[in-house]
Every structure is written in structure tokens, then in C-alpha cells.
Amino acid sequence: MKTKALKSMLSFSAAVLLAAASIAQAALPESGSFSGAETLTQSHNHAGAYDGNVRMAGVLGAPPAVLGVNFSRHRPLPPAETAPAAEKGLHVASVADPLADRALTAEELEKLVEMFPRQREEVGDGFVAQAVGAVKNAVLDTQDRAFTEAMLKKLQESEVGRRVLRELSFEAGRKGLRITIQPKEYEGTSIVKSSYKAPNGDTATMESLWGIRGMATYGSWQYNYNEGFMRMEDREKALEIASSNMGHELNHLVWKLKSDRLIPEYREVLQRDLGNEQSARLVGYLVSTQINDGRPSDYTEETKGLVANPQAYWDGMKMWHPGYAMSLDAAERKDPIAAYTKRLADLTRKREKIIQQRDLWQPAQEKALAHFEGPEHNMKEALSDIRSYLDGSKGRYAVNLKQADDSIRYVGDLKEYFEAGKDDPKKNPKAAGLLNATIRSATDPDYLKFEAQMRQDQKDLVDLVKKQGLPELETEGTGKISWGQFYALVEKDRAENPEHWSGGDAK
Numbered sequence: 009m010k011t012k013a014l015k016s017m018l019s020f021s022a023a024v025l026l027a028a029a030s031i032a033q034a035a036l037p038e039s040g041s042f043s044g045a046e047t048l049t050q051s052h053n054h055a056g057a058y059d060g061n062v063r064m065a066g067v068l069g070a071p072p073a074v075l076g077v078n079f080s081r082h083r084p085l086p087p088a089e090t091a092p093a094a095e096k097g098l099h100v101a102s103v104a105d106p107l108a109d110r111a112l113t114a115e116e117l118e119k120l121v122e123m124f125p126r127q128r129e130e131v132g133d134g135f136v137a138q139a140v141g142a143v144k145n146a147v148l149d150t151q152d153r154a155f156t157e158a159m160l161k162k163l164q165e166s167e168v169g170r171r172v173l174r175e176l177s178f179e180a181g182r183k184g185l186r187i188t189i190q191p192k193e194y195e196g197t198s199i200v201k202s203s204y205k206a207p208n209g210d211t212a213t214m215e216s217l218w219g220i221r222g223m224a225t226y227g228s229w230q231y232n233y234n235e236g237f238m239r240m241e242d243r244e245k246a247l248e249i250a251s252s253n254m255g256h257e258l259n260h261l262v263w264k265l266k267s268d269r270l271i272p273e274y275r276e277v278l279q280r281d282l283g284n285e286q287s288a289r290l291v292g293y294l295v296s297t298q299i300n301d302g303r304p305s306d307y308t309e310e311t312k313g314l315v316a317n318p319q320a321y322w323d324g325m326k327m328w329h330p331g332y333a334m335s336l337d338a339a340e341r342k343d344p345i346a347a348y349t350k351r352l353a354d355l356t357r358k359r360e361k362i363i364q365q366r367d368l369w370q371p372a373q374e375k376a377l378a379h380f381e382g383p384e385h386n387m388k389e390a391l392s393d394i395r396s397y398l399d400g401s402k403g404r405y406a407v408n409l410k411q412a413d414d415s416i417r418y419v420g421d422l423k424e425y426f427e428a429g430k431d432d433p434k435k436n437p438k439a440a441g442l443l444n445a446t447i448r449s450a451t452d453p454d455y456l457k458f459e460a461q462m463r464q465d466q467k468d469l470v471d472l473v474k475k476q477g478l479p480e481l482e483t484e485g486t487g488k489i490s491w492g493q494f495y496a497l498v499e500k501d502r503a504e505n506p507e508h509w510s511g512g513d514a515k
Contacts, residue, residue, distance in 0.1 A: 111164040111170050120176065121189055122188050123189050125191070126235055152190075152191050155191070155237070156189050156190075160173075162248065165251075165298075167298060168291055169295045182269070192232040193235050197219035200400040201216075202397070203488040212303070217237065218404060224258065237250040237253075245303065248296070248300065255292050255294075259291040270458055271454055271455055276442055277446050283459050297311060297476070298472070312478055330418050334415075341447065355412060355415050365405075376494075381395070390488060393490075426439060
């Protein structure tokens with residue numbers, strides 16, 4: 009907003025701003041909520057298309073990104089010489105620690121976190137239009153901040169969530185940092201609904217957010233969460249899942265700050281360590297499991313997949329996103345070149361599957377669905393879950409294909425880089441140094457000690473799920489047609505009415 013009239017308008021009395029805040033719930037419907045989450049996995053995706061929809065910058069060690077934040081409002085950092093000196097040894101909230109299992113106070117949160125509303129465009133021309141736009145944005149900004157505050161409160165209902173916030177407070181405090189939290193609109197986001205049978209016999213709805221759930225960015229020390237959380241219909245479930253994402257992403261910042269302090273000699277190796285994402289994902293699933301309200305979500309379904317077979321889950325995760333594709337687990341770091349060679353072959357097959365689903369599977373299902381939704385069968389309501397899935401999938405193919413292409417390009421470049429370091433270390437000393445450091449990290453006691461919390465979190469998650477269980481996602485008996493039933497319906501109609509399916513397509 010640049011006009012003189014706008015500057016004058018912004019000097020309105022505090023009463024106007026207070027009025028805008030007070031009508032936040034009355035002038036506009038309360039922002040919706042969320043009940044889906046960070047990435048749809050194979051265990052919750054019959055078609056195998058929506059594998060990875062997650063943050064990247066943290067894993068890649070991307071340069072700082074402003075992402076629309078007004079950083080002039082940040083408190084100035086202290087002079088470098090006033091920061092505490094680095095020290096060896098892990099700082100963890102152990103049982104002996106007097107701060108163990110303690111929530112951060114409001115004052116501690118204020119010192120740690122700086123909240124911003126999402127970046128908004130100017131609305132209208134002229135004084136009146138801009139004044140109306142400013143009031144509307146003030147209402148929306150109030151809702152953004154309220155949701156962020158509620159996420160932080162919900163996160164602290166989890167023991168692991170409290171641990172992450174305490175560790176982040178400790179590590180950020182050493183460097184005089186504040187963490188910016190801000191909702192963001194991510195391209196390709198869609199909200200998909202599916203029906204399930206509740207324990208009381210009623211039909212209930214589970215909402216899933218397809219797209220990037222959140223992103224932690226180093227350098228700017230920022231966490232962005234998808235504003236789609238606020239467009240979901242169930243606010244309480246939204247906060248449960250959104251706070252689980254918050255735990256996941258804030259753990260990335262803990263991982264970065266702690267690793268820079270404890271094992272700085274491995275900084276470049278850690279940029280491509282899958283353990284960063286494994287640790288964050290375990291935290292997110294632990295938070296979700298600890299605060300789950302007894303209803304299923306994408307988080308509970310993903311947790312089941314991880315607990316059932318951790319290694320298979322981690323191997324599948326390497327295909328979800330360029331950041332994951334470039335990252336190596338502990339075993340792979342022993343031979344990075346071989347690991348990247350295999351990764352390229354797997355990624356190429358993944359790309360082919362995305363194209364096949366986009367060009368063959370999706371059109372075939374669209375035509376079959378339209379046939380059964382039509383007047384001859386009139387099954388639109390019963391097929392609403394299938395329609396929701398297919399509509400949501402349309403917005404993901406371009407994103408997924410680009411991620412696959414980026415993954416292939418980045419992994420190919422890394423493979424060539426390491427090969428150059430191996431074949432001619434004198435000519436390529438940096439590549440040789442990174443290759444040797446990567447291999448060395450797989451057995452270095454200090455590195456393994458740094459990863460100890462991740463291994464403990466995996467054990468704790470498995471034990472917790474075995475002890476308390478997770479809600480079932482029972483899809484039969486909901487009045488909605490499941491994918492298995494849909495495929496059977498198509499085959500039955502093909503056999504009984506072949507004239508409907510000339511050339512394999514529904515008329």
C-alpha cells in the first residue's frame with residue numbers, strides 16, 4: 009500500500025484496529041480447519057501417485073529465503089562475540105534435567121517465536137477500497153495469529169512436542185535467534201474427503217490436505233505451514249494435525265542448530281542426511297499419536313505404515329521429493345555412489361508410473377466415474393469419495409512430475425560429483441573431501457551419538473503404538489463406494505453391458 013491516502017488511513021485510531029479484531033469471528037466465518045497432513049504414503053494410496061508433498065529447503069541446506077516476511081520487525085541479533093561458545097556434548101531433556109517434560113511459559117514462547125500473518129496482496133484502488141481491504145486483512149491476520157497460537161498450545165499437549173520446543177529454545181537462545189512462524193499458500197494444495205465407519209456405527213468424514221504441509225527454512229529460521237489447514241471443516245482435528253506438522257518442522261531447526269554446534273565438521277554431509285527427515289517424521293508421528301483424539305487421519309495411517317515395517321517405509325520415502333531423493337541413510341553413506349546409482353533407477357521408474365497414471369489411469373477412472381454418476385446409474389452421492397480423490401489428483405500430477413524430474417537431475421549431479429572426487433581426487437579435492445566425509449560419518453562415534461535421539465524416538469513410537477493402538481479407518485458400511493467396490497462395479501458392468509465400454513472406455 010503506497011498511496012498518501014493509504015498512509016493516512018493507516019494512521020486511524022487504535023479503536024479502528026481493535027474493532028477490526030473484535031469482529032474477526034462475526035464479520036467472516038471462522039477459518040476452517042484441517043484433518044489430513046504431511047504426505048500421503050503408499051499405505052494410504054491405492055493408486056500410488058501421491059508419494060511426497062513436503063518441505064525441501066531444510067534438507068537441501070537451501071540459502072535463506074525471505075518468503076514474504078517483514079524481517080525489519082525482528083529483534084536485532086546480539087553481537088557475535090556475545091553468543092555462547094560452542095561446546096561438545098549433547099544437551100537433551102533427560103530425566104535428570106529439571107526442565108524435563110516442562111511446557112514453555114508464555115514469556116519463553118514470546119522470546120522464542122515471532123508470529124506473522126500470511127503475506128497478502130493489496131485490495132482495490134482508492135481510499136475507500138483500500139480502507140475496506142485493510143480492515144478485511146486485519147480480520148484475516150487476527151485469524152492467522154489465533155491459529156498459530158492454538159497450534160503452539162496444542163503442540164505442548166504432547167510430551168515430545170514439549171521436548172522439541174525446549175530444545176529449540178535452548179539452541180536458538182544460544183545464538184540469539186527467534187523463530188518466525190507464518191502460514192503460507194502453497195501451489196497445488198487440495199483438500200480431499202473420504203468416509204469411514206466410526207466406532208459408534210455412524211459414517212464420519214476424514215479430510216486430507218494434499219500438498220506441502222509445512223516447510224522449515226534455515227538461515228531465515230522460519231517455519232511456514234499450509235494455510236489450507238484453516239480451510240478444513242473440523243478445527244479441533246485441524247489443530248491436532250497442524251501441531252504435529254509443527255513438531256515435525258521445528259525439529260528440523262533443532263537438528264540444524266544442534267548439528268552445527270556438535271558436529272560442525274559434517275555440515276555438508278548433514279545437508280544430505282536422510283536422518284534429518286527421519287527424525288522430524290518420527291517426532292511428528294509421536295506428537296500425533298500422543299494427542300490423537302481417537303479419530304483417524306493421514307498421520308495415523310502413515311504411522312501404521314512406519315510401525316509395520318520401518319525400513320520399507322524409509323526406503324519408500326526416498327522417492328517422495330527431491331530433498332529426500334538426494335539424502336542418504338546411515339547404510340547408504342558407506343557407499344554413496346552405489347546408493348545414488350540405485351536411486352536414479354528407482355526415480356526413473358517412479359517418473360514413468362506418474363506419467364502412466366496421469367495419461368492412462370486417471371482418464372479411464374474419470375470416464376468410468378462419469379458413467380456411474382450419470383442418469384443410467386445415478387450413483388453420484390455414493391461415489392463422492394472417488395470423485396473427491398480424482399478431483400484432488402488433477403492438481404498434483406504437474407507438481408509430482410516436476411519433483412520427479414528435479415530429483416533425477418539433482419541425484420544425477422550428485423552422483424557425477426562424487427564420481428569425480430573418487431576418480432581424480434587431486435583435480436576435484438572438494439568432491440573427494442565430501443565423499444570421504446560422507447563415508448566416514450557412517451561409523452564416526454560422534455555422528456552416531458548425534459543420531460541417538462532419532463533411534464530412541466523410533467523405538468518409543470513402535471512401543472507406544474503397540475501399547476495404545478491407533479484408530480481404525482474402516483471404509484465398509486459407510487454408504488460410500490470404496491475403490492475396491494468401484495473397480496468391481498466397473499468389471500461387472502463391463503461383463504453385463506459390453507456396449508457401454510467399447511474400446512475400453514465408458515460411454
